[in-house]
Amino acid sequence: MNFKHTRSVVAMAVLAAMTATSAHAGGLERGGYNIDLLFDPSAYALEATTTYVNPQRDLKNGRDTNPANGLGADGRGGGSTSTRDTESYWVPRVGIKAALGDSGIDCMADYSQPFGAYTNPGRNWIGANDNTKTKIETDNYAVTCSYKWAMGPGKIRVIGGGFYQEVNGFKERLVAPNFYGTGNGIGRLDLEANGWGGRVGLAYEIPEYAFLTSLVYNSEVKFDDIEGTIDLSEVRVPGPLGPTRPIQFGKYDISGEASVPQSLEYKIQSGIAPDWLAFGSIKWTDWSVLQSVAFCPATASPLTPCTSLDLLYRDGLTVTAGVGHKFNDQWSGAVSLTWDRGTSTVINAQSDTWTLGTGVAYKPVENVEFRLAGAVGILTSGSSRSTTINGVPFGSNVSYDYGNDVVTAVSTSLKVRF
Template identity: 60%
Template sequence: MNKNTTKTAVMTAFTLAMVAGTVQAGGLERGGYNIDLLFEPSTYAAEAAATYVNPQRELDNVVDINTAPTSGNLNGRPNNGIGETESYWVPRIGVKAGFGDSVDCMADYSQPWGAHTNPGSNWAGANDNIETKIESDNYAATCSYKWDVGQGQFRVIGGAFYQEVGGFKERLVTDLSLVSPTFSGVGRLDLEGNGWGWRTGVAYEIPEYALRASLVYNSAVDLDNLDGTIDLRNTLLPNGVGGFVPGTKYDVSSFASMPDSLELKVQSGIAPGWLAFGSVKWTDWSQLQIIQVNPNSTADPRNLPTSLDLLYRDGWTITGGVGHKFNDQWSGAVSLTWDRGTSHGYGNQTDTWTVGTGVSYAPTENVELRLAGVVGILTSGSSAPMDGSAAEVTYDFGTDIVSAVSTSLKVKF
């Protein structure tokens, strides 16, 4: 396998890895972490990518299990075919530079974490969720040092990243639809925080055979400064003597850690113009269980605590595929990915199976365009309160569809 064939096949493999790792992974994962640009053999390179993901999860047989007078009995509202998920974009931008024969460095911006559910207020589970949205921004710098070992090169990798994470949740706190036209009964929680993380890893490459094996660990990011507000001004709260008073808006604080992860990637040329690739990734989502949110001041009895109930288990993602170079400009690849759902009785993040395919077009040696698509299934299951969660609904969900399309542009010299 000649050098040009090797480079093209490697690029093809990354086309699918980029998309498959993004589509509806467990927990709060969106784009995750990606340092593939660090291995680009050109001295300088810049890359921009965008992925559009369209999950189509629907909830059925929804039952409001908290029918107390304050929260109301919502079982007369729609309870089947509730569209919960929203589509989203995942951007990524990176630049890489080589220094001599041994040192490579890259800087990148990404959005590793996120979530957006929006079933609205007109469903039987509105007292559990009306809309929840989480967003993130990640700024990273990563370098590696390599030297000759045997037929190839051994590489050590290290880096750091800074993350900003924030979002909100709205739910029906008190059902006032038959009582007050003034108060909606909807409460809102807003939180944001930031923190630092680091990564380390090793890799071994034999470019002649397009062989590479890498193992990279990304640390947890402690968001020990989460702060925000709870707004209950549209609700009426019991006053303790048989009446009700309007709620307040007050400052709150919390703590959470975004998960650490460990990923093994392997690829190898298997015939002239052909490349096989695969990866295994573990993500420590189980550290996100019940996130307590407390008021900064309890002087006002209307300043109430709350919680974000996630109750995740660890995530596992396994991908395998094959890439082929058709000619000097065109190459393609296909992959299969299994992602173990992070929900296990509470929530609807069950196992996901996706098939991806993509093409890479290099009109010149300095420019590469990629287009990839993914389609998959979100497996069925059910959700009910567990482990002390404050969930107020139960529901079922069937096998649903997720799809995605990704495009990227790389310039190198």
């Protein structure tokens, strides 16, 4: 039984469903890396995708657990004990693929934003001493190629490539309550960095059975020279003459180092009946490489202190399974279920996620495809508490709980073959 045409039509809906479900995962992941365009059977293809994600994580039962820097949002125990922690975001991706004649070599170039974070509990959150707003964004520019040759009933591919990645972000929190002068007490960390990474992989495909399996490793990206600033110009503390002459901190340069983790992903899809395709994937991501990331000036002092981003992540694991169906030569659909293991351990609110995704693909003419997908997921419940590791306290500013919350996503894409 020949499933070749089934793959070419249904695979588009499969990709749509998986794009929507992968846009909110553990750690800092926003879909991660994607090289599916490399396997497009056409000689040339251009693809553009955008995904809107709305995670609705709510924190509750908040309690300021560190009176040393003032209690609550005002230093006196005030502030809300519950808040919406997350903000919605967009995830774009653009790629182009080309086959180099009959050489068996295919190459693709793409731009994406694979990682990021956006939390905004606000300045009235009782845990303002821990976080009022944090935003991290990445830009990734990649080139990936493969060489394929006949082996058995199908073809085997060797895959290799590299990518350049930029990261920037900031974090704001209440450093000291607004008791003195006009300062609002908010300190801000800004940072930026860039680095290089690479990928290798192996794939095997049998078009007759719509069969494709791949194993791809993406390397760690080391940011050995993160640069940025700490701005404490809005922070006032008592001076030697008391509150009438407060000490005003300033703005100073800092540096640090961190890594975006390595990952290993296995994917498989196959025709299982006329016009039906089954698919699945499993991905491991080394998020435990991100524990506590320190940022310090050249010389630390009471007026120019260090700071850190405390994550204490564990490794991530993402498993997806689903089916796709071709309704006719123009329309196809797919449905998938994804489980993502939460990367938070004792602190923070990244718990396990279950996501149901659906996607449809429409092919009005031979060389043009439109895809639309949606996803709805459950962010499971948990809590964040202080802990001590090797004598160092973490999460000591605030404790809180979170229930079973909802995440939704909508994705659209356009592919043109020529």
